[in-house]
Amino acid sequence: MSTATATTPVFPTFEQVYQGLAGQIGMLREMAPQPTKSDEQRLKGAVDTLIEETNADEAVWLESCIHCGQCTNACHYFQATGEAKYAPMRKMDLYRRVYQREISPMRWWHRLVSKPVKLSDFEEASELIYDSCSECGRCTMVCPMGIDTASLVHHMRSAMVAAELVPPELAALRMEQKNMGTVFGSSPDALKQMVDTIREQAGVEIPLDKDKADVMVLSSAVDLVANGNGLLATAKIMNHLGIDWTIRSDGFESANFGLLSGDMSLWKHQVDPIIEAAQKVGAKTLVIAECGHAYPALRWNPMLSSGELPFEMMYMSEFLGKQAKAGNLKLRPLEGKVTYHDPCKTGRRGGAFDEPRAVLKAMDADLVELPANKEYNWCCGGGAGIFLLENATRLRDESFKIKIREVNDTGAESVVVSCASCRLNFEAGRQKNHWDKQLHSLVELVADHLIEDETTARGQARGAAA
Incomplete structure (x- = not known):
């Protein structure tokens, strides 16, 4: 032959x-599943997921940021837009709040001085967790504290799954692969x-x-x-x-x-x-x-x-x-x-x-x-x-x-x-x-x-x- x-x-x-x-991708938004749980269940699922996935490494990373700003020099989304909200260190603010209030050594204090986390907080975080982080690891490479932001973002994505807040395109393909293989x-x-x-x-x-x-x-x-x-x-x-x-x-x-x-x-x-x-x-x-x-x-x-x-x-x-x-x-x-x-x-x-x-x-x-x-x-x-x-x-x-x-x-x-x-x-x-x-x-x-x-x-x- x-x-x-x-x-x-x-x-x-x-x-x-x-x-x-590109044409097929454009149709994914219409195929995305809708939330099936109550807002209370979705919030609890997100918080519980972060607690379950936070081990010693994650705790050290969440405690270690010194806000030096080195990660901003390494992030292509920040460099392309100049918008402060896309700084890698800011993508962990919600995760850090959950950690501080729920399992940190000083949680008693953080519960006195910070507001409880809401489902709307996770909704607002979607752009930072999905749209503006490719988990490329460039910020980790330059971080003087060795914080692996990409890994922390991945934990946040797990929480977003529990909160039923996965972007529609990913949600549609996730359900196809889950249900039909x-x-x-x-x-x-x-x-x-x-x-x-x-x-x-x-x-x-x-x-x-x-x-x-x-x-x-x-x-x-x-x-x-x-x-x-x-x-x-x-x-x-x-x-x-x-x-x-x-x-x-x-x-x-x-x-x-x-x-x-x-x-x-x-x-x-x-x-x-x-x-x-x-x-x-x-x-x-x-x-x-x-x-x-x-x-x-x-x-x-x-x-x-x-x-x-x-x-x-x-x-x-x-x-x-x-x-x-x-x-x-x-x-x-x-x-x-x-x-x-x-x-x-x-x-x-x-x-x-x-x-x-x-x-x-x-x-x-x-x-x-x-x-x-x-x-x-x-x-x-x-x-x-x-x-x-x-x-x-x-x-x-x-x-x-x-x-x-x-x-x-x-x-x-x-x-x-x-x-x-x-x-x-x-x-x-x-x-x-x-x-x-x-x-x-x-x-x-x-x-x-x-x-x-x-x-x-x-x-x-x-x-x-x-």
């Missing part, structure tokens, strides 16, 4: 995919259909539901519903390497709207089948698709003990980087000057900096770094589900202008990203601002630059037959 070339128009362009997905309709049947489409139209084999495999890979809703290019690229690379791999219909979805909304039970509910599937096939490696929030949802999941798992988890860019460093990826040179955008979750909060750059080096790329790069990289502004939220449009658009200026300063012709959320937000910013830069997915870029020879052809045959 012949392999399609890089120019074979198997699927829509990402620009077309974005336009279609799908995201935008991405189901095991959709996976099988996409696998069949890739096999028929691109001539690329994808080993679906193998009983045993050394490597298990994940996909995402963006691939299965709108754009199969990511899965196609992954298959090309795995077959090129001659790896014994599979994708499983009982554990394939990278997206986790439990993590994004703050629903801890859904977070775990989505992770468990993936772990079980990887164990079932005896995988040595689990490769997480280009889905930034899937990285902490799986690899840094507090509900998992990674030391007890019989396989290694790594992000797609990490996997590709290791293969490049080992000399296993045979790649054609990449033309033109490029820059690379580090996803916050895999870069600053995960440390995966060298691997994607090793891939670009293997393509002899003319890589010019952004003025602020690696751990200092500015967030694109759409992380933690913000690229979905209509109410966050102004903040998202204004903060993205930081990326535009940074990329323009490099003189690069194109930007390489390795996160679907980043790519969607970049595409939105590119279209809105009539920006002339090209966008590339790292995994798709690698697939398009593979050098096929007799050695890799034999490897592909071994991988397909395994």
